[in-house]
Amino acid sequence: MELFKAPFDPYVEMISHGDLFVLKANSLSGVTEPREMYDAAKLLVRQMNSIVIAMIGESEVVVNGTCEDRDGRLHRTVHLEPESIHFQFGMGSPELCIYDSLGRLIEPPPSPTRAQQRMTVALAHESISQALLYCGSNPDWFELYKAFECLRDADLLGSAPTKNFTQTANAMFRHRAGKHEMAKKPMTLEEARSLVRRWIFEAADKLAKSGA
Numbered sequence: 425m426e427l428f429k430a431p432f433d434p435y436v437e438m439i440s441h442g443d444l445f446v447l448k449a450n451s452l453s454g455v456t457e458p459r460e461m462y463d464a465a466k467l468l469v470r471q472m473n474s475i476v477i478a479m480i481g482e483s484e485v486v487v488n489g490t491c492e493d494r495d496g497r498l499h500r501t502v503h504l505e506p507e508s509i510h511f512q513f514g515m516g517s518p519e520l521c522i523y524d525s526l527g528r529l530i531e532p533p534p535s536p537t538r539a540q541q542r543m544t545v546a547l548a549h550e551s552i553s554q555a556l557l558y559c560g561s562n563p564d565w566f567e568l569y570k571a572f573e574c575l576r577d578a579d580l581l582g583s584a585p586t587k588n589f590t591q592t593a594n595a596m597f598r599h600r601a602g603k604h605e606m607a608k609k610p611m612t613l614e615e616a617r618s619l620v621r622r623w624i625f626e627a628a629d630k631l632a633k634s635g636a
């Protein structure tokens with residue numbers, strides 16, 4: 425909840441005495457049918473998953489339904505699937521606290537979290553949005569390469585060194601043996617996941633700063 429807090433978009437709200445967490449997002453406001461809402465939320469949650477995994481650690485939040493406010497009462501619709509959809513929060517993130525000369529806490533003005541800023545960029549830029557979808561949860565080499573292509577084709581990689589990543593992917597996973605030159609130091613899957621997520625967030629942060 426620290427990464428996605430009200431009143432900024434999107435945010436997670438705890439209700440019903442702490443036993444229900446509700447995701448609220450402007451991008452879902454135009455959806456009226458529960459199943460359509462659920463399907464749209466799954467895509468949003470997958471993008472949030474990519475952001476949270478890269479920023480913090482692991483703990484699971486399961487998405488299992490939709491909610492609707494009817495005459496002041498909350499109605500829930502549960503959607504069952506073979507696999508649960510989840511994104512991950514960590515144990516918390518460090519916060520900078522500033523005190524005045526008398527030791528009183530100086531409250532900073534409210535502002536969206538870094539995660540919310542990145543979601544705003546993703547929703548405004550198709551290349552970032554698609555890259556995040558490919559990198560949710562535990563992407564394999566094929567999904568990582570698709571995310572890389574989203575950034576490359578949108579010219580969002582800048583001068584980032586990509587040769588080791590592409591050689592490892594092409595020589596070991598995407599094509600037959602011997603078709604592509606092997607990387608001198610092949611990357612592991614975890615290294616590739618970390619690298620591609622870093623490229624995504626460097627591009628998102630750059631877009632956010634430029635106001636593009």
